[in-house]
Amino acid sequence: xxxxxxxxxxxxxxxxAKFISKKxxxxxxxxxxxxxxxxxxxxxxxxxxxxxxxxxxxxxxDLVIDLVEDRLKQDDVRDGYILDGFPRTLExxxxxxxKVDLDIVLNMDVSEDELTTRLTGRRTCSECGAIxxxxxxxxxxxxxxxxCGGDLYQRDDDNIETVRERLETYKKxxxxxxxxxxxEGLVRTVNGNADxxxxxxxxxxxxxxx
Ligand code: AP5
Numbered sequence: 001x002x003x004x005x006x007x008x009x010x011x012x013x014x015x016x017a018k019f020i021s022k023k024x025x026x027x028x029x030x031x032x033x034x035x036x037x038x039x040x041x042x043x044x045x046x047x048x049x050x051x052x053x054x055x056x057x058x059x060x061x062d063l064v065i066d067l068v069e070d071r072l073k074q075d076d077v078r079d080g081y082i083l084d085g086f087p088r089t090l091e092x093x094x095x096x097x098x099k100v101d102l103d104i105v106l107n108m109d110v111s112e113d114e115l116t117t118r119l120t121g122r123r124t125c126s127e128c129g130a131i132x133x134x135x136x137x138x139x140x141x142x143x144x145x146x147x148c149g150g151d152l153y154q155r156d157d158d159n160i161e162t163v164r165e166r167l168e169t170y171k172k173x174x175x176x177x178x179x180x181x182x183x184e185g186l187v188r189t190v191n192g193n194a195d196x197x198x199x200x201x202x203x204x205x206x207x208x209x210x
Contacts, residue, residue: 001024001026001080001103001104001207002080002081002100002101002102002103003080003081003082003083003102003103003104003105003106003207004082004083004086004087004102004104004105004106004181005017005020005082005083005084005106005108006105006106006107006108006177006178006181006187007107007108007109007110007192008108008110008112008115008167008170008174009115009119009163009166009167009170010110010114010115010116010118010119010122010163011108011109011110011115011192012108012110012118012192012196012199013030013084013085013108014028014030014032014033014084014131015131015196016108016199016200016203017030017082017084018129018130018131019200019203020082020203020207020209021082023204023209024080024209025079026077026079026080026081026082027076027077027081027082028081028082028084029068029071029072029077029081029082029083029084029086030084030085031064031067031068031083031084031085031086032084032085033084033129034067034071035049035053035059035064035067036053036155039053045063045067048060048063049063053156053157054156054157054162055162055165056157056161056162056163056164056165056166056168056169057165057169058088058089058169058173061089061091061092061095064086064092065091065092065095068083068086068092068096069095069099072099072100080103083096087177088170088173088174088177089173089174089177090176090177090180092177093177093180093181102186103186104186104187104188104207105178105181105186105187105188106188106190106203106206106207107178107187107188107189107190108190108192108199109189109190109191109192109193110192110193111193112167114193115163115167116160116163116164116167117135118133118136119158119163119166120158120159120160120163121133121134121135121136122134122154122155122158123139123143123152123153123154124152124153124154124155125145125147125148125150125151125152126150126151126152126153127145127148127149127150127151128145128147128148128150130145130146130147130148132145132152136195136196137196139152188206188207190202190203190206
């Protein structure tokens with residue numbers, strides 16, 4: 001299955017992409033994770049991307065398209081993949097369309113107030129990337145990952161000012177792409193305004209995996 005998991009910042013793309021990836025054994029390709037890793041390592045890509053990410057803007061299309069095209073040349077994508085956070089402009093959508101026939105665009109629909117609460121309370125494992133929330137999905141031991149014991153951290157872009165910018169960026173630059181995919185008949189929308197387990201069941205049903 002070649003799928004895009006689509007939605008606003010904080011809609012649960014990463015949370016559910018990780019679950020689907022494990023369940024059907026296809027890789028999650030998160031452009032956000034790849035870019036954060038590049039920033040951490042101080043690569044040329046990371047240096048170019050950092051300012052945009054800190055402001056809540058999108059990284060320029062040419063950089064992101066190149067990185068996804070490279071990633072899709074690797075062997076592990078043969079049986080499918082989940083694109084998480086890509087494409088997020090019409091330009092990126094057009095570039096993907098030239099290379100790939102998508103099976104489905106899974107749209108996670110969550111109200112804006114809820115998105116802000118989710119993002120500002122998120123904590124991420126610095127070792128394995130597992131995602132937690134201080135209130136909705138807390139780790140057993142404060143500040144430590146249940147899965148690997150790694151330290152949890154708050155993403156630089158999860159402060160309230162940057163979250164507001166990211167939500168605006170989504171509305172202006174990314175949402176039009178959803179309308180495009182709807183016209184193509186590729187979209188299945190999941191109501192994400194519920195507990196993680198409830199949304200997970202909805203996701204599985206939408207993908208005919210249960
Ligand atoms: P990216 O990392 O892709 O961030 P995003 O799209 O803003 O999405 P998030 O990772 O913030 O949210 P999510 O939907 O994955 O939610 P999650 O599952 O973590 O991108 C970061 C930046 O990189 C961009 O701003 C941009 O600068 C750059 N970038 C990336 N891709 C790009 C591209 N293609 N083009 C240009 N620039 C690009 O959940 C959030 C929280 O909610 C967690 O704490 C979780 O535990 C909790 N939660 C999840 N589901 C529920 C639920 N049902 N109930 C309660 N809590 C829940």
